[in-house]
Amino acid sequence: MRFEQISLVAAALAAISLSGCVTAPTWTNRGPSTIVTAKGMISCYEDANIIDGERMQGTICATPESGFFGGGEPEIYFGPWNRKFMKEPASTTTAGVTRDYQGKKVFLQCDPVLAPGTKTETGRACKVTVNGQLLVTANVEFKK
Secondary structure (H helix, E strand, O other): OHHHHHHHHHHHHHHHHHHHHHOOOOOOOOOOEEEEOOOOOOEEEEEEEEEOOEEEEEEEEEEOOOOOOOOOOOEEEEEEOOOOOEEEEHHHHOOOEEEEEOOEEEEEEEEEEEOOOOOOEEEEEEEEEEOOEEEEEEEEEOOO
16 A cells, blocks of 8 residues: 555656656747857757747758868758758858748858958858748858
8 A cells, every 4th residue: 555655656746747848848039149160060059930820940050161071161051940951052152042841931041251351251140031031040150
């Protein structure tokens, strides 16, 4: 009898403590962030917003070099819901890249950021819109 009471209490405590683990995240629009990349690393920033009445998450990632051995052009990545979706050289994101995702138009655009007083590109100011609505923005700094 005593063992059954302890088991019942333990099961109730486990159910109560785990009930908070299944709650879906509700945060949105944490605002623009700065992503600082490093050689051999992919750095990311995740944000969410309400798109067409539903919450959607998106992740912008960047790396300062592309290619198996490095030395290539910087790359910008974007994926909704932590999925791999877009992988673009930084130069193609200047004009912007549009892809279709589950019937929605995803637009990735990254404007060059120049060092003060020079024409040396130090990063990109990136934004992603879905159906014309802002999803995530990030400033990418390329460090080699």
